[in-house]
Each structure stands twice: as C-alpha cells, then as structure tokens.
Amino acid sequence: MARPVPAIRSLYVCQQCGTTSPKWAGQCPSCEAWNTLVETVVTRAPPSAAARARARGAGGNGAAAVSPIGDVSSAEAARLASGIGELDRVLGGGLVPGSIVLFGGDPGIGKSTLLLQLAASLARAGSSVLYISGEESSSQVRGRAERVGAVVDGVGLVATTDLATAIGAIEALAPGLAVVDSVQTMVSADLGGPGGSVGQVREVATRLAEVAKAGATCVALIGHVTKEGTVAGPRTLEHLVDAVIYLEGERLGTTRLLRAAKNRFGSTDEVGVLEMRADGLVEVPDASRFFLESEQPPVAGSAVTITLEGSRPLAVEIQALVAPAGYGSPRRATTGIDVNRVLMLIAVLARHAGLNLIGHDVYVNVAGGLQIGEPAADLAVAAALASSLRERPVREGTVLAGELSLSGRLRPVARAERRLAEAARLGFTRLITGPERGGSTIKHRPQGSETVAATDLREALRLALVEG
Ligand SMILES: Nc1ncnc2c1ncn2[C@@H]1O[C@H](COP(=O)(O)OP(=O)(O)OP(=O)(O)O)[C@@H](O)[C@H]1O
Ligand SMILES: [Mg+2]
Structure with missing residues (x-):
C-alpha cells in the first residue's frame, strides 16, 4: 500500500x-x-478556530478594508505603563498594545528576570499577563518569581516550545502582555529546521507579530544575542518587530543598561539604568551619582564629563592610564569608548598640545560600564590622558564637555545649560567647555557654578589641570 x-x-x-x-x-x-x-x-498548517473567526470578522473575503487616515484611531492613546520607570523611559512611555518588542541581551544578563518583573508589575496594575517559557520549566520560573517578588495573581505560566501551542494560549487568554522566553526555543511545526535557526526565528517572530497586531496583546520576545552581537540571524529579527531593547552590562558587574536599538514608538536615545540584586533588577533613579566613581580631590588620570544620553544628563568619570611602552608597538585599549576616537585624540594632543604619547601604552576606561558615543566627551578624554601623562590631576570641582576638531579647536556643545545644571546638582563648580554657539545660550546659571569657555585644547588643559 x-x-x-x-x-x-x-x-x-x-x-x-x-x-x-x-x-x-x-x-x-x-x-x-x-x-x-x-x-x-510555503503552506501553513490550518489556522486555529480563533484565527478563522477573526479573519471572518475582518471581512475575510480577500479584500483589504481601506480606512481614511482621519478615521483611524491612534494606538498612542493607551500605553501600558510597565511600572518600571527606567523601562518606560526607554520604551517611550510604556508598551503599546498590539505591538511586539524584542528584548535582547547576552546569556545570563537578566532578561528573564526583567520580563518576569515586568509581568508582575503589569499584573499588579490589573492587566492579565501570560508568560510562555520555552527555556525553563514552570517550577523554575516560579522559583525565580519567588526570589524577585513576582508571584502575583494575573500572571499565567505556560511551559512549551511549540509555537502553535503558544499562539493558542495567547488567543485563548487574550492577555495584555504575552512574554515569550525565548524566541530561539520556539519551534514552528511548519518548518523542519531546529529551533533557533534563522528560518525558525523569523517564522516565530512573524507569527507572533501577526497575533499581536490582530488583538490588543503586546508581545515581548526575549532573544539571545549571538557571538556576532546581533539577535539570531543577521538582523532578520530586528526588522520584524516594533522595538528592540537591549539589556547590557558586564556579567560580573551589577549595573545593567537598557537601550533601544530601534523603536517605532519612541526615541532610541534614552538609556535606562538598573542594578541587579538578589531580589531582582532595581531602578537606579539617580543614575548620575551611580556612574560617578571619581574621588575628590581628583587623582591624576581622571576627568569627569557630563554626557547626554537621550534627554538625560549623566556625569561620568573617564579614567586614563599612560605608561611607558615596552618593546614593539605601544598598546591602545579602551572600554566604553571607541578606540578610534581615542587614537584621534592622541594625535590631536601630540599635534596641538605638545603632549607626545608615542612610546606610551594608553588605556582609557569609562567608569561604571557605560558606553559613550557622544563627541562631547572628547575634552574629558584628552584631559584624562594629559593628566595621566603629566601626573597632574584635574582641578577639584571641575567637569569638562566639548568636542575637539582635528585642528585642536573646541566646538560648542549642545545643551550646555542642562549639563551645567547637572554638574551643579552633583556639587561641581566649574564646567570647562567650548565657545558658546551664537553668544551665551545659558540663561540660568545655578548659584556657585560657572562655565568657562576655552577656544582650543591647549587653553582648556591649562584651565583644567592643577599647576605643576
Ligand atoms: N540568587 C541570586 N542573587 C543575585 N543575583 C542572582 C541570583 N540568581 C540569579 N541572579 C542574577 O540573575 C542573572 C540571571 O538572570 P536571568 O536568568 O534573568 O538571565 P537571562 O538573561 O534570562 O539568562 P538566560 O540567557 O540564561 O536565559 C544571573 O546572571 C545573576 O546575575
Ligand atoms: Mg532567561
């Protein structure tokens, strides 16, 4: 037969x-x-009864329903505030119903913890939440929930790796939030490949995005970052979701940073700062103080800058160590700042401030695990390098913010007023910066604090370092 x-x-x-x-x-x-x-x-398994019913409701005769843009209501009105302030800041005010958000991060960084805390927080506020775990058994998730105080009515658990089962559960419950932990463990029976393959990951995300869009459920997908630094499959996943939030940090440290790599509903400039404790991730509301490790009075090789991450000013200490190099080419290593930017600053220091670092190993570190991309940190990096080389500390109470051009001149920084206000709040008395754009833009100067404008690197270093 x-x-x-x-x-x-x-x-x-x-x-x-x-x-x-x-x-x-x-x-x-x-x-x-x-x-x-x-x-x-190419051919999907037959849709579930719920999906068929939904398709009928939406005029499932193949013709798309066209609505005038004026008649379409915006999703903006009703965001689900997560209750975790630092997460809401990065999301742009909360989760948008019907959206799909990817939470990426290295293994063990705390993704499941964050999402479980989010689930509990939403459930406490009255939403129903479904936590679908493909990685851990329900009892393992329950164990973590006990540790982080997330055993809350309104959080449902399902342990499955089968996509159809997961979707069935979401459709049956229609929760406010469905967490899928993780996208790499879910398997669609429509594909033969193993879970975590590019095809599977794409299919899982596509189907879950459809489910999210069809109802008011917000889907939070957890994804592991691959060795290449992207979430499984070169960026395929990032296109399919509405927002991509990365949880970053050094695994052995306790600081965790939340950063949006993509956000259809908000800015991608904001950072959220969390701290990993035994009872879960806790918010760090005064993040500026958190990153400020500097000793007062300052020691040689350290300079503080005020960087603007999104709308939030953060005081950060830049540490530099300049030491005579052994044989061979000198080492240049950085953490938290682009090494090429530092190489440029080393060249500018040599050419325009007479500080020659050839023959020296150079190490630059941004304290607290923060990653700085803003050129306004240039001046503080240059000052930290000069301070280390000359063994002269930066003057007490001084912060620096300014972008350096290749000619050694300082460029005006954006939002100098906000930086000065933050510096003053933290007890600094002097902000050394570039010339102000179009005359003075700082209207409000906090009492007891001043800005000092320098035109070039040489002048800025003279103002910044204590006399030898
Ligand atoms: N008892 C504890 N006390 C303090 N911190 C803990 C404790 N248990 C776990 N952690 C922290 O939680 C982290 C693991 O969190 P979690 O399981 O949420 O990470 P994850 O990103 O989901 O990991 P995975 O990639 O394995 O799924 C650990 O690396 C550790 O920092
Ligand atoms: Mg996990």
Missing part, C-alpha cells in the same frame, strides 16, 4: 538570488553564494 505523500510545507530560499530548493545546502546551486539558504514556510 502506497504511503500518503506529506504535503510540502517549507522550502529553502536563497536570501541572495531567491532560488528555492527542497533540501538545505551550504551553497546556493544557482548563485553559488554560501550559507544563504533559509527555510521558509
């Missing part, structure tokens, strides 16, 4: 030339590119 031939559900599609193949191969048979074949669904 002939066996029934199973219907083909998926094919391998080359991401470069579109050629399809029934079997996986390392090299595309047509364009000969390597590793471009990704499994893709």
Whole structure:
C-alpha cells in the first residue's frame, strides 16, 4: 500500500538570488553564494478556530478594508505603563498594545528576570499577563518569581516550545502582555529546521507579530544575542518587530543598561539604568551619582564629563592610564569608548598640545560600564590622558564637555545649560567647555557654578589641570 505523500510545507530560499530548493545546502546551486539558504514556510498548517473567526470578522473575503487616515484611531492613546520607570523611559512611555518588542541581551544578563518583573508589575496594575517559557520549566520560573517578588495573581505560566501551542494560549487568554522566553526555543511545526535557526526565528517572530497586531496583546520576545552581537540571524529579527531593547552590562558587574536599538514608538536615545540584586533588577533613579566613581580631590588620570544620553544628563568619570611602552608597538585599549576616537585624540594632543604619547601604552576606561558615543566627551578624554601623562590631576570641582576638531579647536556643545545644571546638582563648580554657539545660550546659571569657555585644547588643559 502506497504511503500518503506529506504535503510540502517549507522550502529553502536563497536570501541572495531567491532560488528555492527542497533540501538545505551550504551553497546556493544557482548563485553559488554560501550559507544563504533559509527555510521558509510555503503552506501553513490550518489556522486555529480563533484565527478563522477573526479573519471572518475582518471581512475575510480577500479584500483589504481601506480606512481614511482621519478615521483611524491612534494606538498612542493607551500605553501600558510597565511600572518600571527606567523601562518606560526607554520604551517611550510604556508598551503599546498590539505591538511586539524584542528584548535582547547576552546569556545570563537578566532578561528573564526583567520580563518576569515586568509581568508582575503589569499584573499588579490589573492587566492579565501570560508568560510562555520555552527555556525553563514552570517550577523554575516560579522559583525565580519567588526570589524577585513576582508571584502575583494575573500572571499565567505556560511551559512549551511549540509555537502553535503558544499562539493558542495567547488567543485563548487574550492577555495584555504575552512574554515569550525565548524566541530561539520556539519551534514552528511548519518548518523542519531546529529551533533557533534563522528560518525558525523569523517564522516565530512573524507569527507572533501577526497575533499581536490582530488583538490588543503586546508581545515581548526575549532573544539571545549571538557571538556576532546581533539577535539570531543577521538582523532578520530586528526588522520584524516594533522595538528592540537591549539589556547590557558586564556579567560580573551589577549595573545593567537598557537601550533601544530601534523603536517605532519612541526615541532610541534614552538609556535606562538598573542594578541587579538578589531580589531582582532595581531602578537606579539617580543614575548620575551611580556612574560617578571619581574621588575628590581628583587623582591624576581622571576627568569627569557630563554626557547626554537621550534627554538625560549623566556625569561620568573617564579614567586614563599612560605608561611607558615596552618593546614593539605601544598598546591602545579602551572600554566604553571607541578606540578610534581615542587614537584621534592622541594625535590631536601630540599635534596641538605638545603632549607626545608615542612610546606610551594608553588605556582609557569609562567608569561604571557605560558606553559613550557622544563627541562631547572628547575634552574629558584628552584631559584624562594629559593628566595621566603629566601626573597632574584635574582641578577639584571641575567637569569638562566639548568636542575637539582635528585642528585642536573646541566646538560648542549642545545643551550646555542642562549639563551645567547637572554638574551643579552633583556639587561641581566649574564646567570647562567650548565657545558658546551664537553668544551665551545659558540663561540660568545655578548659584556657585560657572562655565568657562576655552577656544582650543591647549587653553582648556591649562584651565583644567592643577599647576605643576
Ligand atoms: N540568587 C541570586 N542573587 C543575585 N543575583 C542572582 C541570583 N540568581 C540569579 N541572579 C542574577 O540573575 C542573572 C540571571 O538572570 P536571568 O536568568 O534573568 O538571565 P537571562 O538573561 O534570562 O539568562 P538566560 O540567557 O540564561 O536565559 C544571573 O546572571 C545573576 O546575575
Ligand atoms: Mg532567561
């Protein structure tokens, strides 16, 4: 008796030339590119009863319902505030119903903890939450929930790795938030590939995005960051979701930073600062003080800058160590700041301030695990390097903020007033910065604090360092 031939559900599609193949191969048979074949669904399993009912409700005769833009209500009105202030800041005010948000991060950084705390916080505020765990059993999740105080009525647990089961549970419960932990463990039966493969991850995210958009459920997807630093499959996932939030930090340290890499509903400049404790992640409301490790009076090789991460000014200590190099080319290593920017500053110091670091190893570190991308940190980095080389500390009570050009001149910094206010709040009395754009823009000067404008690096260093 002939066996029934199973219907083909998926094919391998080359991401470069579109050629399809029934079997996986390392090299595309047509364009000969390597590793471009990704499994893709061609025939889906029959939709669930709920999905069919929804399709009927939406006029499922194939014709799209077109609405005048003026008649469409905006989703902005009703955000679900997470209750975790630092997370809300990064999300842009809370979760948008019907959206899908990806939470990425290194293994063990605290993704499950954060999302469980979010689940509990929303449940306390009256929303229903479904936590779908593909990584851990329900009792493991319960154990963590006990530790972080997240055993709250209104949080439902499902342990499954089957996508259809997960979607069925979301459709049946229609929760305000569904957490899927993690996208790499969910498996769609429509594809033959293993969980975590590019095809699977894409399919899981696509289906969950559909489920989120169809109802008012917000889906929070947890994703592991791969060695290359992206969430499984070169950026495929990031396109499919509404927002991508990264939880960052050094694993052994306790500081955790939340940062949006993409946000359809808010700015991507904001950072949230959390601290990992035994009872979970706690907010760090006075983040500025948190990053400020500097000793007063200052020691040589340290300079403080006020950086603006989004709308939030943060005081950060830049530490530099300049030491005579051994044989071979000198080492230049940085943490928290782009090494190329530091190389540029080393060249500017040599050319325009007479400080030659050739023959010296140079190490630059941003205290507290923060990553600084703002050029306004230039002046503090240069001052820390000069301070270390000359063994002269920065004057007490001084902060620096200014971008350096290759000519050694200082450029005006944006929002100098906010930086000065933050510096004054933390007890600094002097902000050394570039010339103010179009005359003085600082209207309000906190009492007892001053800004000192320098035109070039040499002048700024003379003002900043104590006399030798
Ligand atoms: N008892 C505890 N006391 C303090 N911190 C703890 C405790 N248990 C766990 N942690 C912290 O929680 C982290 C793990 O958190 P969590 O399981 O949420 O991370 P994750 O990002 O979901 O990890 P994975 O990638 O394995 O799923 C640990 O690295 C540790 O810092
Ligand atoms: Mg986890």
